[in-house]
Amino acid sequence: MIRDFNNSEYFINRELSWLEFNDRVLNESIDIDNPLFERLKFLAIVSSNLDEFFSVRVASLKDQVNAGYDKKDPAGLTPKRQLKEISKRVHTMVNEEYLYLNRLFPELRKNNIKILKINEVDKEDILYLEKYFQREVYPVLTPMAVDSSRPFPLILNKSLNIGLLLKDEEEEGNIFATVQIPSILPRLVKLENKDDNERFILLEDVVNIFIDKLFLGKNVLCSYPYRITRNADLTIHEEEAEDLLIEIEKSIKKRKWGEAIRLEVDNNMDDRLVEVLRKALEIHRGEIYYIDGPIDLTFIFKLVSKNTKKKLTYNKFMAHTPKYLTKTKDIFKEITKGDILLHHPYESFKPVVDFIKKSAHDENVLAIKQTLYRVSGDSPIVNALAKAAELGKQVTVLVELKARFDEENNIIWAKRLEKAGCHVIYGLLGLKTHSKITLVVRKEEDRIKRYVHLSTGNYNDITAKLYTDIGLFTCNEYFGADASAVFNMLSGYSEPPELYRFYVAPLNLRERFYELIENEIENAKKGHKALIIAKMNSLVDPDIIKMLYKASSNGVRIELIVRGICCLRPGIKNVSDNITVRSIVGRFLEHSRIYYFYNDGREDIYLSSADWMQRNLNRRVELLFPIEDKKVKKRIIDIFSITLNDTVKTRIQKTDGKYKRFESERFSLNSQEFFMNSNMNNLNDSYIKTSYEMKGIFNE
Amino acid sequence: MMNKKDEIFAGIDIGSHSLKMKVAYVNKKGEISTLENLRRTIPIGSDTFSNGIVSFETVEELCEILKGYKRIMEDYKISNYRAVATSAVREAKNKDYIVDQIKLKTGLRIEVISNSEEKFLTYKAIREQLDDYRRLRKEGTLLVDIGAGSSELSIYNKNRLIFSQGIKIGSLRINEILSEIEKKTLDFPKILEEFIESNIESLKAIKPRVKLKNFIAIGGEISVINNILTHGKNESKYINKTDFLKLYDNILYKSNNTLVKEYNVPQNRVDILLPSMILFKKFINLTEAEGIYIPLISLRDGLISDLVDRKFNTLRNKEFNKDIISSTRNMAKKYKSDNKHIRDVEKKSLNIYDKLKKIHGLGSRERFLMQIAIILHDIGKYLSFINHHMNSYNIIISSEIIGVSKEEMRVIANVAKYHSKETPSLLHNNYGALSEKNRIKVSKLAAILRLANALDRSHKQKIKIKDIYINNRYLYIDTYSKEDYLLEQWTFKNEADFFKQVFGLSPILKIKKGDLID
Incomplete structure (x- = not known):
């Protein structure tokens, strides 16, 4: 019987699933095992995540509604309905967020850090603050009042403001006025230490204290902070909301730029004030969020980074570099001995930088080719590439300018690379190059040898300290030939050739996944063991999900480790009851994409730059490559078995799309901590003991 | 063949539907391993075959891709390459423009090759x-x-x-x-x-x-x-x-x-x-x-093999030249040429050619072309003895010999044409149409052929060469003969003028009666 799994009940809406992810981040802030600063940081992350979510995802959904587009998503929700559900979910989330925040502030005080409320400042503070206000703040403030002659001013997107009501002396009623809290000044104003306490006050509170000075001769009835989020940012729209944009392009083009889509107001804000804002901004009641605390928590990042109280942050952790890589002078020789796997951030990113540096100076190296997607500010990778070109190497760099956030930054260093003599290419039209690959061509005794580095993460030394990724060095000839071919394709010199080992999106990567899943289905039908384990950031693609349902209903066991969005609904009888979905949210951002297929005991393992999302499989240049070296394969299986046995940071997705803690009485394992503390290259007895005790998926 | 350095070669094939490049590493033993294989579809042929010319846009696109190929060649520091274009460019009216544009924009030298060269090169792989x-x-x-x-x-x-x-x-x-x-x-x-x-x-x-x-x-x-x-x-x-x-x-x-x-x-x-x-x-x-x-195999495989052959002067290269000679002899045989005469003239011409190496400054390929011209010089007689040199020319110009380019065939046909009566003149269409370089080649090769041909005018192989040497603006040819050599002596004298015009040397024939004794 051929079943199609096109039932909307089988899918979870991606926005709501993303919100569940943000909720898991939020829950890290109440985990008492996390140090205080880290808990606060998780709150700030939740806050900035929501900002982006609104200005990208919600904004695009609003566009759809405005355009009258009402096609349902795979989960059967119209854009309008999605906005409604989002509003409901976010309201609960924000309430929880501030509930937790208000529990953490007292903790902070116990640790001698005080963020003072207005009513807590003493006379000395007032004197100090008055000076500060007069000298630094007042000159940059622009108070604006609204009356019949002056229209409602344009409130800057995502700026923090104070809204106030003034008593109208001439007529009956009140005048609305607003003032923007200047973003050029620090949000946290430091006060003098008292009784060993570090003391701060928020800038908006300072302004509020002296608000009368801005409206001399007027009677200020009330004043409260607020913030609006607008649908305005074009560049961001392109990156994360491609799927929605494509949909909307098909319908009428009627976007309302600059429209407000979220209003955050202080919990205590006067209702009259709220009404003024609501009417002026033409915003629905459901889009107003009452905030029980400071609006926009990103100031916490500053607070935390300024402070050096060690016990309040994670223990310092030094990435490990495998001994044979620190000792060796010849990385090429080491790669020749066998493929090298690096598990970041547990293992250092330095060998990757060193590899480029070494290639720049090695007299036998002819050419270096690399794809760059997002790099750090003063990137050592960029420096090494520039150096190589200056030393006369042929350097080709594929720069993806369309990478989010740092477009301008990208152009600057792309120019720098060009100046140094690199050949900089900008990728294929309409396709973002997301694959992460480096090729070094070296002339050796009686042969030309190609060294390849492939990774699941970007060539970014900063994120390599925070994201979990897997990188692979190899000189496998097939990989070398494929790497050359991929670069020729990306440069536009050649059509995609037949590749030996790689699969490339959007050409055949999706089809390869179908084949691999189909193969497990065939094996399951024969009554053989069939198992798929897949780890990725997001699982959205409906066709892949349907394939997984087909596999599950044919008896293939499927273990998914999906950090973020997961539109698959596990545990539906006869559809997905063989599928388990886990998510790990912890100290490091889970980022590696690993795909495992049992294949009758052959155990095929692939790494990829791609998630199971339409945008990765259809609109990006992505790579999927197999792991062939036996040792490396064994290590990835070890990594998987540790990850799958995590009981501390793992959350299990329930059929309703919510997540629950792992219920396990037998032992406790935090996989990220385990990886930090153990040297996986050199597994010791305790590890083996642990793995013995674990009822591993592989041992059944 | 030994003690050569290893090297990386590139072969570029500008075909009818696509542009292709192969980059290969050749080790000291001459063994080939592929490094890059590129292919981009570009409709050069559909331009040529429907409009007679390759459009400006297509040429632009072609140059863009070729620039990329050049870059890859730079990656590997390649200096030794062959870039050939086949029928799509060959048959285009703006062929010269295309070749010139490519040279200007990419610095790549393109050879436009004939069908038979294409086959010959392909088989090399x-x-x-x-x-x-x-x-x-x-x-x-x-x-x-x-x-x-x-x-x-x-x-x-x-x-x-x-x-x-x-x-x-x-x-x-x-x-x-x-x-x-x-x-x-x-x-x-x-x-x-x-x-x-x-x-x-x-x-x-x-x-x-x-x-x-x-x-x-x-x-x-x-x-x-x-x-x-x-x-x-x-x-x-x-x-x-x-x-x-x-x-x-x-x-x-x-x-x-x-x-x-x-x-x-x-x-x-x-x-x-x-x-x-x-x-x-x-x-x-x-x-x-x-x-x-x-x-x-493909043409670009053959291009690489050809580069290897040229560099290593491999056994295969000699074999391929042997193949060309033997199929040329088959052609002469088909037209009932006098094999003994051919062999005699061949031997004498090559002897003179080698002795004059410093004077004519030509290489082994020209020697090879002359040899083919000699083998074919009389095939026109199959049609008619009247104007047989012209017949030879016509047959050669409309034939294909595997591994010989159209341009080279024209040189061969001209040399064959001028083997007897007429001497080269710009007034002759066949000669005037050649490049200056090739005109000089034809004159030099024909002058040698004529001298050697004179020495077997009777087709009886009466004269044997003992020594050839140059002394003071004279080329001395020491020979001996058992038989009457008046006809040869007379013909030789007639040919001496043209030879002097070409080389600035007066040929002197010395004949001793009898057998060689030492």
Whole structure:
């Protein structure tokens, strides 16, 4: 019987699933095992995540509604309905967020850090603050009042403001006025230490204290902070909301730029004030969020980074570099001995930088080719590439300018690379190059040898300290030939050739996944063991999900480790009851994409730059490559078995799309901590003991 | 051949549908390994074949991609490359513009090559593909190259190419001729077989009677056939005759649809699969071979092999030159030329050529062209003794010799034309149309040929050369003869003028009566 799994009940809406992810981040802030600063940081992350979510995802959904587009998503929700559900979910989330925040502030005080409320400042503070206000703040403030002659001013997107009501002396009623809290000044104003306490006050509170000075001769009835989020940012729209944009392009083009889509107001804000804002901004009641605390928590990042109280942050952790890589002078020789796997951030990113540096100076190296997607500010990778070109190497760099956030930054260093003599290419039209690959061509005794580095993460030394990724060095000839071919394709010199080992999106990567899943289905039908384990950031693609349902209903066991969005609904009888979905949210951002297929005991393992999302499989240049070296394969299986046995940071997705803690009485394992503390290259007895005790998926 | 350095070569093929490049590493032993293989579709041919010229836009696009190829060559620090263009550029009216634009914009030198050069170069790659290539050449082998419109047969025996013949049937052509009939019969395959049989019949009569132990197939749908037999793995380079025939019987009456579905035959190949298979079947039946060798080669493979040959001056290079000479001799034989005369003139000319090396400044390729001209100089006599030099010219200019370019053929034809009566003149169209460089070449080679030809004017090989030397603006040729040499002496005197004009040396013939004693 051929079943199609096109039932909307089988899918979870991606926005709501993303919100569940943000909720898991939020829950890290109440985990008492996390140090205080880290808990606060998780709150700030939740806050900035929501900002982006609104200005990208919600904004695009609003566009759809405005355009009258009402096609349902795979989960059967119209854009309008999605906005409604989002509003409901976010309201609960924000309430929880501030509930937790208000529990953490007292903790902070116990640790001698005080963020003072207005009513807590003493006379000395007032004197100090008055000076500060007069000298630094007042000159940059622009108070604006609204009356019949002056229209409602344009409130800057995502700026923090104070809204106030003034008593109208001439007529009956009140005048609305607003003032923007200047973003050029620090949000946290430091006060003098008292009784060993570090003391701060928020800038908006300072302004509020002296608000009368801005409206001399007027009677200020009330004043409260607020913030609006607008649908305005074009560049961001392109990156994360491609799927929605494509949909909307098909319908009428009627976007309302600059429209407000979220209003955050202080919990205590006067209702009259709220009404003024609501009417002026033409915003629905459901889009107003009452905030029980400071609006926009990103100031916490500053607070935390300024402070050096060690016990309040994670223990310092030094990435490990495998001994044979620190000792060796010849990385090429080491790669020749066998493929090298690096598990970041547990293992250092330095060998990757060193590899480029070494290639720049090695007299036998002819050419270096690399794809760059997002790099750090003063990137050592960029420096090494520039150096190589200056030393006369042929350097080709594929720069993806369309990478989010740092477009301008990208152009600057792309120019720098060009100046140094690199050949900089900008990728294929309409396709973002997301694959992460480096090729070094070296002339050796009686042969030309190609060294390849492939990774699941970007060539970014900063994120390599925070994201979990897997990188692979190899000189496998097939990989070398494929790497050359991929670069020729990306440069536009050649059509995609037949590749030996790689699969490339959007050409055949999706089809390869179908084949691999189909193969497990065939094996399951024969009554053989069939198992798929897949780890990725997001699982959205409906066709892949349907394939997984087909596999599950044919008896293939499927273990998914999906950090973020997961539109698959596990545990539906006869559809997905063989599928388990886990998510790990912890100290490091889970980022590696690993795909495992049992294949009758052959155990095929692939790494990829791609998630199971339409945008990765259809609109990006992505790579999927197999792991062939036996040792490396064994290590990835070890990594998987540790990850799958995590009981501390793992959350299990329930059929309703919510997540629950792992219920396990037998032992406790935090996989990220385990990886930090153990040297996986050199597994010791305790590890083996642990793995013995674990009822591993592989041992059944 | 030994002690050469390893090197990286690039071969670029500007074809009708696509632009291709191969980069290969060649180690000290001359073994080739591929580093890069690029291919970009670009419709040069459709421009040429429909409008007669390649459009400006296409040339621009071509240059853009070639710039990229140049960059890859720089990656590997390649200085030794061959970039060739085939029919699409060759037949374009703006050929010179294209070549010039490419040179200007990319710095790449493009050679426009003839059909026969293309084949010759392509075949060069066979050795890399077939491990027992050496044995095949010795044993007696039929090589069949099936194109869309025509096919080429070559026979090797005792290490030589002994026969080479083009025939005007190809897989696509057969299909087009017979497509009308297809609808009118239920037994189309039988008609196909009969049609092909009738076309091949005449070949049986002219092909050399040697035992053909091996069969090599190139082109046609041989790769598709191999694909079917190896279930898509395509790794094997040999197909058993029994497997081939079994497949043949299997598909003979299958519909195109079934072939696509069951055998994964590409849709665009399915129509010509059957004609191809029948052709291969007929040809293999001309041999005693038990299977088909299938070297999967391309022009760019051949370009690399050619670069290797030039650098390493490999055995294969000598073999290929030998092949050209032996197929040229076959041509002379076909036109009933006097072989003894040819051999005599050949020997004397080459002797003079080598002695004059410092004077004429030409290389081994020109020596080789002269040799071909000598072998063919008298073939016009087959048509008529009157104006036979002109006849020779006409026959040569309309012939193809595998491995010789059109330009070189023109040089050869001119040298042959000026072997007797007339001397080169800009007033002659055939001569005036040559490049200056080639005009000089023709004059020099013809002057040598004429002198040597004079020494065997009677076609009786009466004069033997003892020594040749240069002294004070004179070229002395010391000879001896047992017989009366008045005719030769007189002819030689007549030729001396032209020789002096060309080389600035007066040839002096010294003849001693009798046998050489030392």
